[in-house]
Amino acid sequence: MSRHDSYPLFDMKQAKVPDDLCPVATEVSPMLPGDWRSMRPVVNRDKCVKCAVCWLYCPVQCVEEKAAWFDFNLKTCKGCGICANECPQRAITMIPEAT
Numbered sequence: 001m002s003r004h005d006s007y008p009l010f011d012m013k014q015a016k017v018p019d020d021l022c023p024v025a026t027e028v029s030p031m032l033p034g035d036w037r038s039m040r041p042v043v044n045r046d047k048c049v050k051c052a053v054c055w056l057y058c059p060v061q062c063v064e065e066k067a068a069w070f071d072f073n074l075k076t077c078k079g080c081g082i083c084a085n086e087c088p089q090r091a092i093t094m095i096p097e098a099t
C-alpha cells in the first residue's frame with residue numbers, strides 16, 4: 001500500500017485494529033513514570049504541616065497522606081516538581097533520581 005492509498009473504513013462491528021497501524025498506538029506499555037523519571041521529590045517531615053497543597057496540585061495524584069506528613073508514590077510520580085514549587089513550607093526538595 002502506498003502512502004497515497006487510503007485505508008478502508010474501520011469496521012466497528014468487528015472492532016479489529018488494522019495490523020499495519022503504528023504499534024505505539026496499538027500496544028499497551030507496562031512502563032510507569034518511575035521507570036523514566038530523572039528527578040524525584042523528597043519531603044522534609046519536620047517542615048511539613050499537612051496542608052495538602054502538594055496533594056491538591058499534583059497532576060497525577062500520587063501524593064499520599066501519612067500519619068504526620070504527606071509522601072509520594074514513586075511508581076507513578078513523574079518528577080515534574082510542581083509539588084515542590086507549590087509547597088508553602090518549602091518542605092519538598094527535588095533530587096536527581098540516581099541519588
Ligand code: SF4
Pocket residue numbers: 043047048049050051052053054055069070086087088089090091092
Ligand atoms: S504542601 Fe508541603 S507542607 Fe503542605 S502537605 Fe505538602 S509537603 Fe507538607
Ligand code: SF4
Pocket residue numbers: 040041057058059060061062063072076077078079080081082083084
Ligand atoms: S513531582 Fe510532580 S508528579 Fe511527583 S509528586 Fe510532585 S507534583 Fe506529583
